[in-house]
Amino acid sequence: MLPSVERWFASHTWQQPSWSVEELVALKRGRTVSVVLPALNEEATVGDVVSVVKPFVGSLVDELVVMDSGSVDETVVRARAAGARVVLRTDVLPWLEPLPGKGEVLWRSLAATSGDLIVFLDSDLVDPDPAFVPALLGPLLTGDVHLVKGFYRRPLRLESSGGGRVTELVARPLLNTLRPELSGVVQPLGGEYAATRSFLESVPFAAGYGVEIGLLLDAHRRYGLSGLAQVNLGVRKHRNRSLLQLGVMSSQIMGTALARCGVAVSPGPLTQFVQVSDEWLPDSTDVLVADRPPMMHVVEQP
Numbered sequence: 001m002l003p004s005v006e007r008w009f010a011s012h013t014w015q016q017p018s019w020s021v022e023e024l025v026a027l028k029r030g031r032t033v034s035v036v037l038p039a040l041n042e043e044a045t046v047g048d049v050v051s052v053v054k055p056f057v058g059s060l061v062d063e064l065v066v067m068d069s070g071s072v073d074e075t076v077v078r079a080r081a082a083g084a085r086v087v088l089r090t091d092v093l094p095w096l097e098p099l100p101g102k103g104e105v106l107w108r109s110l111a112a113t114s115g116d117l118i119v120f121l122d123s124d125l126v127d128p129d130p131a132f133v134p135a136l137l138g139p140l141l142t143g144d145v146h147l148v149k150g151f152y153r154r155p156l157r158l159e160s161s162g163g164g165r166v167t168e169l170v171a172r173p174l175l176n177t178l179r180p181e182l183s184g185v186v187q188p189l190g191g192e193y194a195a196t197r198s199f200l201e202s203v204p205f206a207a208g209y210g211v212e213i214g215l216l217l218d219a220h221r222r223y224g225l226s227g228l229a230q231v232n233l234g235v236r237k238h239r240n241r242s243l244l245q246l247g248v249m250s251s252q253i254m255g256t257a258l259a260r261c262g263v264a265v266s267p268g269p270l271t272q273f274v275q276v277s278d279e280w281l282p283d284s285t286d287v288l289v290a291d292r293p294p295m296m297h298v299v300e301q302p
């Protein structure tokens with residue numbers, strides 16, 4: 001790693017975050033905290049994720065919101081039953097036709113919440129750890145950073161590691177090539193992170209899976225490494241998607257990262273191949289790489 005990255009890694013990485021909830025509550029000093037869970041058809045896991053955050057509501061956490069992304073299963077029912085406020089994509093900025101994607105609901109969550117600090121947790125976490133929330137908030141409440149990324153060991157199905165496939169095969173090589181200053185970020189794509197509202201409302205949001213790498217690149221461009229921190233969250237298990245699904249995700253991530261790094265791209269459909277009987281046939285998927293504008297520029301209904 002570059003010497004500047006080594007210095008940042010040493011000073012802005014918490015390998016064993018140990019802030020207590022009581023300590024962090026005292027450090028809020030009037031600042032409020034929103035926890036946002038993006039959810040698309042997560043009926044099997046959303047309730048557990050809500051349940052591990054719920055005990056913090058009223059002290060460390062001021063609001064807990066599940067942003068539903070157009071689920072057609074029992075996600076909304078399960079999230080409400082577990083104690084979250086559920087916001088549908090169309091409940092906020094209703095005059096804007098929703099774009100498909102995770103980033104769309106994270107962007108809309110800015111209009112659905114009011115916290116000065118926002119924590120994002122995926123809704124597909126398995127055995128979620130309650131310590132995620134205080135650990136992610138620690139650097140924001142004790143320092144002057146604007147984006148805190150979680151990192152962890154990432155099991156893959158029955159294996160104890162091997163997860164984070166797009167991270168290791170796409171995002172990390174891309175960042176090392178295009179933005180080596182970010183080569184010290186352990187989990188650039190991780191869905192567990194926290195940030196200041198002032199930062200989040202000042203940058204565009206990639207509507208799809210490019211949202212995390214877009215925010216990371218924008219935070220780095222805006223604040224430099226000193227505006228970023230990362231905390232060890234231990235282990236993170238989640239529903240692992242298929243390689244073909246990750247291929248589409250990777251296209252969105254590449255499109256967003258290249259655009260943020262000044263490489264003009266307009267990814268067309270992604271053609272993959274599936275076996276049908278004894279033949280391998282092409283299967284094309286449109287890849288949406290689009291940004292929503294900074295929320296601070298979005299006026300009320302025109």
Ligand SMILES: O=c1ccn([C@@H]2O[C@H](COP(=O)(O)OP(=O)(O)O)[C@@H](O)[C@H]2O)c(=O)[nH]1
Pocket residue numbers: 037038039040041042067068069100101102103105121122123124191238239240241
């Ligand atoms: O269009 C989408 C796609 C994903 N998600 C949510 O974003 C999180 C991460 O998505 P996913 O699990 O598909 O990504 P992975 O973790 O497999 O990379 C999960 O809570 C999804 O329910 C969403 O709200 N809308």
Ligand SMILES: O=C(O)[C@@H](COP(=O)(O)O)O[C@H]1O[C@H](CO)[C@@H](O)[C@H](O)[C@H]1O
Pocket residue numbers: 102122154155156162163164165166167168189190191192209210211212213238239240241246249253
């Ligand atoms: O990190 C990764 O490589 C991908 C896929 O993880 P797995 O190989 O299924 O463990 O998961 C992440 O990528 C998405 C796009 O940034 C994020 O939205 C997810 O929260 C994150 O899990």
